[in-house]
């Protein structure tokens with residue numbers, strides 16, 4: 638129970654009506670006037686694909702598109718994105734098909750533990766919208782704000798380059814984004830156990 642003499646060090650913030658188009662759907666929410674966009678997206682809009690890494694603008698895990706531009710949602714007040722079109726990783730695929738960057742991250746090993754992946758996917762999708770045929774240097778420049786602890790980055794660059802090639806070649810796109818295709822068609826080999834040890 639809060640002591641009646643307790644004085645909050647933080648000013649209380651009023652809740653107010655807020656709306657934005659998130660992944661193509663208009664959402665009307667009641668948010669606090671000092672709410673951070675990352676919190677609104679994860680805790681109220683339900684887009685849990687947006688990851689909280691550092692919470693201070695250094696890892697890129699929380700990247701989303703605000704009106705088509707990559708932004709770090711941990712550094713933006715929701716108020717700044719009022720009325721905007723916001724795209725999170727959940728909004729990159731169309732109804733049935735993965736975005737080429739999603740397909741290629743799976744195919745070329747651009748994702749391992751996956752925690753950083755939503756941020757990379759969002760940023761690289763924006764890159765390919767603006768520059769359909771980036772050089773490796775341009776790809777590295779675009780993802781310089783995104784940190785990955787697992788991949789060593791080269792598979793990520795390879796994945797984005799592959800996605801650029803696919804986006805420029807429609808017939809391959811249809812094949813690679815077949816919703817029924819398994820991005821990991823070959824699983825690990827079955828372990829060979831001596832007779833009698835099989836469990």
Ligand code: FES
Nearest residue numbers: 690691692697711
């Ligand atoms: S959580 Fe936003 S940059 Fe790390």
Ligand code: FES
Nearest residue numbers: 749750785786787
């Ligand atoms: S895949 Fe694990 S942090 Fe990037």
